Amino acid sequence: MTADLGYGMTLVALVLAIYGGAAAAVGARAGRPALVESAQHAALGVFVLITACFALLTYAFLTFDFSVRYVATNTNLGTPFYYRITAVWGALEGSIILWSWMLGLYTLILILRHRDSARELYPWALATMLGILAFFLLVMTIAAPPFQRQVPVAADGRGLNPLLEDTGMITHPVALYLGFTGFTVPFAFAMAALITGRIGDTWLVLTRRWTIVAWYFLSLGLLIGGWWSYHVLGWGGYWAWDPVENAAFMPWLTGTAFLHSVMIQERRRMLKLWNIVLVILTFGLTLFGTFLTRSGVIASVHAFTQGSIGALFLGFLALVVLTALGLVAWRWEAFRSQGELDSVVSRESAFLLNNVLLIAAAFTVFFGTVFPLLSEAVRGVKVSVGAPFFNQVNVPLFLSLIFLMGVGPLIAWRRASLESLKRNFLWPVVLGVAAAAAAFILGVRSALAALTLATTVFVGATIGVDFVRATRARLRAGEALVPAVGGLLRRHNRRYGGFVVHLGILLIALGVTGSHAWSVQTEATLRRGETAELAGYRFRFDDLTAVEESNHFKVVGAFTVSNGRVLDVLRPAKKFYPQEQSPIAYVDYRLGLKEDVYLVLGDFARDGTQATIKLQVNRLVSWIWIGGVVLTLGALLAILPERRTPA
């Protein structure tokens, strides 16, 4: 019953989305506002229906309705209340609903915001959104239907993948999908710009904040994914260059490039074609990521279900890219640039280089991810490249990007004079070099770490220089300190929001560098009362106990951590789920600004007298999460509505 109702609503939503997309397109073409209005109603209807589907599925989960196959495969009577809600999007079918729901939500916001302000572009953007929404509803109908009947009705379900029983499950997919779907809006406006031939700045100005929002959620999704990996998966790291991670990282890279290159078009009327291509690429990569992770062409540690969905996404991706490029070719004449590059030493060049490097990084990630496919096709042997490849190629690229982060915002447009270079960059360079020297004296012997430190301090100093200079100017104009700073942030919120985001990235860069350069780990098998040592810490194995939880059973070790004095008792565990082939590690840690102590229970003797543990002291990792918070503040500042009040 529930399954039939849900399936029926999905079908109606699909029909409505197709109708709405067509109506908006015809209405725009024939200049008939009534049709566009009808499309708006259709969009509202689609959103209401998807919301109802979502609510229905959630209800089915909460009431253990095992007549729905998706519920039966992803929950069981032991699944706690909270995780029954997050289990709704715990697997493929549910995440497609979540994705569609967000697309529907963005479509509604687009209608509310742009209905009256963008008469020319809006109907086409609406048509594009509804067309894409129709595709996802089609997937929900034929390839990954969440509402399928389970015959006969199961007495109990299979249970949720234990790794997904984590609070990260609510935030990680939601943020990631808000990012993915968010890039649909700039894409829709880019399509509208191409179709109407108005490829000037209007579409960029309209989508500016949309892009920042999408970029922010994607960044957040990646960071929470890292945190989840760090504290749930128990391998001691936060990023493994796994195909699934790469799939989300590629659109982030191109989206970041887009975020920067729009500024050149706004300011200098250049790079129109480039911007359109970037937005097509970013949207295309979000689809490609889904194809990659759901089709099984690339083996991944993420065990996702597979099916016809991969082929569907590949087909849709081809359709989208070919249509978009066809439109670009059709409007080729309009792309002639109005501005010219004046000098190699200018802000335009810095931004251009930033874009080239980001695209190079995206290409590297793409190349490394699909390398096994390539080598098998070309040479007939299956060869993969792992983390060393990605690190080796990307580290120079990212270091250069961070360096540019200091140069770009301060260097002059068009042509920078030697005088202005000296004024802006002398102190930051001096400070950067001094930081590297200080690090060397303090015993840092890793050239890479010293270089990263120098670059980070340089960039931090440029931000400081700019901020102090702007504040001083306001103080000279007679303002008090607090209103001066507040006014500066508020008036130039995009600029300073960007700076704060940059600061966040710097902190993340420091965390990543530190954890790579200085983390240490070891393994040890201890009898009760014995201790192991690592990096000045002592770990004493106290005891091992068994605990029964609502849907699993766990074995918990207790280890006293001390460094001269007792710091903490860590309790890493192994969880045994009856529906699982093998236990799941549950790590325990003590986080710190300087270093984290991180413990994984490996193996144990059945009588509880002996345990094997993996000990890690991970350096500076916390700064990655702190950087994420700073980045959030910056993004919030940047998306505040711009204020154009007279001074």
Add this chain to the structure above:
Amino acid sequence: MNQWAKFLVGGAVIAGALAYMIYAGVTQSAVYFVTPAELRAAAVPGKAYRLGGMVVPGSLKWEARALDLSFTLSDGTATVPVRHKGTPPDLFAEGRGAVVEGSWTADGYFKASLIMAKHSEEYKAPHDGTQAGYQELIKTLRGDGR
């Protein structure tokens, strides 16, 4: 030199550097996927391999105190002895699939630096919790627990 020429040269330099870095990265970190039979046919000591097979029942030895793990991987036609320093991963067991990364040694065994137990793509049907190992484990640990 006019501006465009400068940008062209700059672009060419970047493209060249990237191509070189990718080439060097691939040659240095390429890992070859092989089956035990393929490895047996032509093993090059020192070369990085990713070897996949089934853990032969009865071959698994785990010396917890010394952290020595050894087992034999088989693909039905050939077998390869594997040694590893460290705890076996959670999903690792005899009779199951496993993938190991490492190199072939001149002493006639595969030295694994990384062990990945093969995660089944599809979620497994539930064992009803009556499975011998699970119950026994609960019993022994509970009995001893506190």
